Amino acid sequence: MPTPEQLLENNANWAEKREQDKSGFFKHLSTQQKPKYMWIGCSDSRVPANEIIGLEPGEVFVHRNIANQVHHTDFNCLSGVQYAVDVLNVDHIIVTGHYGCGGVNAAVESTHYGVVDNWIRGIRDNYITHQEELSGLSAQKLSDRMSELNVIKQVENLSHSRIVQKAWEEGKKLTIHGWVYRLETGLIHNLDVSRNASDDIEPVYRATPVHE
Ligand code: CO
Secondary structure (H helix, E strand, O other): OOOHHHHHHHHHHHHHHHHHHOOOHHHHHHOOOOOOEEEEEEOOOOOOHHHHOOOOOOOEEEEEEOOOOOOOOOHHHHHHHHHHHHHOOOOEEEEEEEOOOHHHHHHHOOOOOOOHHHHOHHHHHHHHHOHHHHOOOOHHHHHHHHHHHHHHHHHHHHHHOHHHHHHHHOOOOOEEEEEEEEOOOOEEEEOOOOEOOOOOOOHHHOOOOOOO
């Protein structure tokens, strides 16, 4: 394991190489931030956003937390989403979970880990909601499917948020995606649950009330 001093050395080397490859790289980057993507992912050290989708500094706005949650009471995540949508005008928000997620696995076990139990409580509720579909699955398949269901739920939460609803009502081009990354292969599985309009959203979640 490198020491913190070595990390600083790594940084100096990286910055030097970047400048060599492209002179003025940092100066140019420091004057503007125009990413087209926002990434909401797990804090897991094995799922580094930029690296696995091949994006450079400045190209993806990132929010990460344990088990890639989008909670309606989490001002940290919501502030990020609002800034990305209203100020940076991103075109895509990608919720990326991963198979073998410790947060997801912890939620379906009866083990208690401390304060994080509160954080992953929604995953536990989601597990109960889908218990019928999940019953009879092997431990591995259950874990994999729960990682997928967790992402689908967060895509839903995000789509139900006033920030996203308002953006869609204003005609903004914004697509929400749900992906799951596999640690064993380095590959992302697209769950095909993208949303880009309020059309299929229940009226109670809409920013402007719908009278039917
Ligand atoms: Co995780």
